[in-house]
Amino acid sequence: MKTRDKIIHTALELFNECGERNVTTNHIAAHLGISPGNLYYHFRNKEDIIDSIFDQYVNYLADHFQPHSEGDVTLEVMMSYLDSMFETMWRFRFLYYSLPTLLSRDPNLHKKYLKFQEVSAQREVDLLYSLQKNKVVNIPMEDLDELANSIKVVLVSWVSYRTTISKDAKVYKTDIYRGILKSLFMMKPYFTEQALVDYQHMREYYLRLATAETVIPETNS
Amino acid sequence: MKTRDKIIHTALELFNECGERNVTTNHIAAHLGISPGNLYYHFRNKEDIIDSIFDQYVNYLADHFQPHSEGDVTLEVMMSYLDSMFETMWRFRFLYYSLPTLLSRDPNLHKKYLKFQEVSAQREVDLLYSLQKNKVVNIPMEDLDELANSIKVVLVSWVSYRTTISKDAKVYKTDIYRGILKSLFMMKPYFTEQALVDYQHMREYYLRLATAETVIPETNS
Numbered sequence: 001m002k003t004r005d006k007i008i009h010t011a012l013e014l015f016n017e018c019g020e021r022n023v024t025t026n027h028i029a030a031h032l033g034i035s036p037g038n039l040y041y042h043f044r045n046k047e048d049i050i051d052s053i054f055d056q057y058v059n060y061l062a063d064h065f066q067p068h069s070e071g072d073v074t075l076e077v078m079m080s081y082l083d084s085m086f087e088t089m090w091r092f093r094f095l096y097y098s099l100p101t102l103l104s105r106d107p108n109l110h111k112k113y114l115k116f117q118e119v120s121a122q123r124e125v126d127l128l129y130s131l132q133k134n135k136v137v138n139i140p141m142e143d144l145d146e147l148a149n150s151i152k153v154v155l156v157s158w159v160s161y162r163t164t165i166s167k168d169a170k171v172y173k174t175d176i177y178r179g180i181l182k183s184l185f186m187m188k189p190y191f192t193e194q195a196l197v198d199y200q201h202m203r204e205y206y207l208r209l210a211t212a213e214t215v216i217p218e219t220n221s
Numbered sequence: 222m223k224t225r226d227k228i229i230h231t232a233l234e235l236f237n238e239c240g241e242r243n244v245t246t247n248h249i250a251a252h253l254g255i256s257p258g259n260l261y262y263h264f265r266n267k268e269d270i271i272d273s274i275f276d277q278y279v280n281y282l283a284d285h286f287q288p289h290s291e292g293d294v295t296l297e298v299m300m301s302y303l304d305s306m307f308e309t310m311w312r313f314r315f316l317y318y319s320l321p322t323l324l325s326r327d328p329n330l331h332k333k334y335l336k337f338q339e340v341s342a343q344r345e346v347d348l349l350y351s352l353q354k355n356k357v358v359n360i361p362m363e364d365l366d367e368l369a370n371s372i373k374v375v376l377v378s379w380v381s382y383r384t385t386i387s388k389d390a391k392v393y394k395t396d397i398y399r400g401i402l403k404s405l406f407m408m409k410p411y412f413t414e415q416a417l418v419d420y421q422h423m424r425e426y427y428l429r430l431a432t433a434e435t436v437i438p439e440t441n442s
Binding site: 019022068097099100103104110113114117134143146149150151154156157158160163164165167169181185186188189190 | 240250268294318320321322324334335338364367368370371375377378379381382384385386388403406407409410411423
């Protein structure tokens, strides 16, 4: 891995573990065993690193959430979307948690985020629409945008919400799985009769993951 | 108004207008035309003021969200709940916006918040259940808790969410009305045939309020 990529990777790990506001560029450099000067050769400041992580996040979503175009939307296809959603929320959990603060602090990032919202809103609608075409769900056409947006609001807010109701103010993988279950639940009223068995299957699968015993992760602090 | 109440009132106003992190106890005292010493006679620090605002918030919810016990749940009853929800979100908007930060900063407030969550979760379920008994909605009993929680997640996260997608990073009354519409939309699949006309009426009413021309408020900064 190149030094630049190592810095992004380590920063993301530390932000997720310790909270973005508790991590400085010096911490990141020390963790990597490089000099602060070496870090500053690659990034002007912490905002610059966060900006690169945000780009990774945007690319990750673009790669994993393309509407399904070939063949049927099977149970496997739906679960791969939900697994990707879990993976995104877990991998970039500090971003979800700190988003309002980060955007209010950095007008350039905010501009970028607003642009990304336009793309992602359309993608969310397209995803629901591909389920609709495959008779997995039956959503009145005039409600499609609003349902897509409702699910999005819950998913982007989930990490913050779970942190506020968590006794140790941390989120675990089980918390994220609860978010996946929640997004699934919001679609439940729209599932077609023939797809309800798939709904139950997915619900049971993610419920098992959400109620698995929480393993307190080892921290490096 | 007593000085203590004036301090709480002014702090809430300034936090809402300027953001909690931009307001110090000195700003609050100056705005009231009292000395910092006078303010410190009533409150130890800013956290202490926020704690009192949180108590007001808890009392406000307890006063306005009692499940309806006498007579039918009419359209007027439902709209008075939605109006109260709007009022709560607008009046305490800084609290919604800053909640994760405030709780992570103040363990005592977090403890208080967790206790409050137990009470409020039950109240949300009771509210939905009173709609159910009145045949306004028809929710499978096993889904009642989860629907109540889904709506709650959207409402408590709404101010933060709208701030992230707002060009000037501010929320206006129209944004809050969109949140009311969203909570209404999440109940739509469960409305009974006979109550759907009420749903449409409420939707149109709040949509008018949500799309009213935004008046940029005068600021005192």
